[in-house]
Amino acid sequence: MNRNMSNDVPPIYIVSGGSGESGERVVETVLVQFPDFQVPIIKADYVRQEEEIRDVVDQASTTKGIIVHTMVDGGLRNLLIRYAQEMSVEAIDLMGPLFDRLTRILGQKPKEQPGLYRILHQSYFDRVDAIEFTMNHDDGKNTHDLHLADIIIIGVSRSGKTPLSMYLAVLGWKVANIPIILDSPLPSELFEIDPRRVFGLDIDYERLAVHRKERQKRLNMGVSTYTDPTIVFNELEEADKIYNNNHFSVIRISDKAIESSAGDIIDIITRRFGDKAKINRHGK
Template sequence: MENKPNMPPIYIVSGGKGLAGHTIVESMLIQYPDHKIPVVIEPEVSTQEQIDKITDKVVEKNGVIAHTMVNHVARRKLIDSCEQKEIRHFDLVGSMSDYLDTVLDMKPVEQPGLFRLRDMEYYRRVRAIEFTMMHDDGQHTDKIATADIVLAGVSRTGKTPLSIYLAMFGWKVANVPIVPGTPVPDTLFQIDSKRVFGLTISMAYLIAQRSSRVNRIHMNPNTDYIDRRKVRMELDYAANLYKKGNFTVLNITNKPIEYTANEILTILTERFGSDKWKLDEEHH
């Protein structure tokens, strides 16, 4: 069967981006291979003026409207305009919305794009975790300027678990090990110091943590790794680097990861504001 020329366009009218309506319409049209029906998205519609312009255009093109207006008032205005101008229209959300209003006995928030925002939040967290894994333990230090948070510290100060914990909340974290005798990447001192946190710890607690690891992996117990003098030198070396870079120093002795993470987020909120995604856009 041949397609007819000049098929009437379908206008998808939405208070948001129109992606949900477009998906529904396209999932129907795909059942009609090689169709020639134009699909036009009219996003972010909320005013009577916008509705009048769109419906006038639809009349001129002899088209139809499929709409996903979650705002009751705007939906009513659009339906009234369609009926006055004898436009065939398909309400893709209204009946379900009315049903949910009744069943749940509550009013919806009527904010367009919430589903898309939820998806964006999910994918941001996934990207944050991927970024954090790629920048763990000094990897790709040339790219740490794109991190929301940079952690620095000697071995066994909990950099990796703290990084992953923060990433689960959508923060892109890089961590840099501090090892005497190993040059610290120049980029650590070139990025915004207000986003760099130097982790420190009491010597006794650090030696206890390292001793546990030595026993667990059967290392030589006489290693410099747990030698008090060497450990003291490591901590002093790290402290001097933190001072040089004007980094924020956090003592993580006997503190759970959640506490330290909250401490970091509180400091960042005070410095930059509460909208981390806005910060993400500005710095990246």
């Protein structure tokens, strides 16, 4: 459900043999033109059986809703159209008219394979998923599903965790990053996953001090322990202990381009896991 349900507005049912993303985008594009109304959206995706067609039409009839469908299977699409007419349910066909027109023009029938667009563009969708995952797991957020990450990056503040994570995400890797903070325990989930997927960032004291002073000045942080030499040094020592005690791989990033650090991580993770380097993908 994508919007708050309302008792005054009938729902829109999006019916698809695949993920339903195409129909959902069209409906959402239209609904933004009606900002004063909260129209309920109910998505029926991966519909592959006649009984599923009848169920969603019956539900739309009961709720006085309308159906927007992107069924590419001709038999199921025609069934939906016929049964919707029988039940006096309005059904808007986003695919059929274009299919019919192109069939006449091209002299060839469509494959009628649900989800084919996503299959042919899977690398793009993988990158989008990776970027979304990485943004949602930045700076120690959402550690409850840390096991879903391909790569986990840890390090002290201003060691470059976030930009490195995002660079890897653009390349299609799901990355979580976690800060190391003195006197603050790391999440327990970190120690429950395969340590070969964890990479600790090692940065020179001088370089780190410069980064922190620049940030302190930019944010007008005033006097704090953030740039205190003793604190900074202790944080780096603590990070080294964590890396060594848990057998985490160390990536030295001082005076190193982000592309080079990312390449090192990809080489290591690929060498270790082969074709299973990226986990929880299609076919999972």
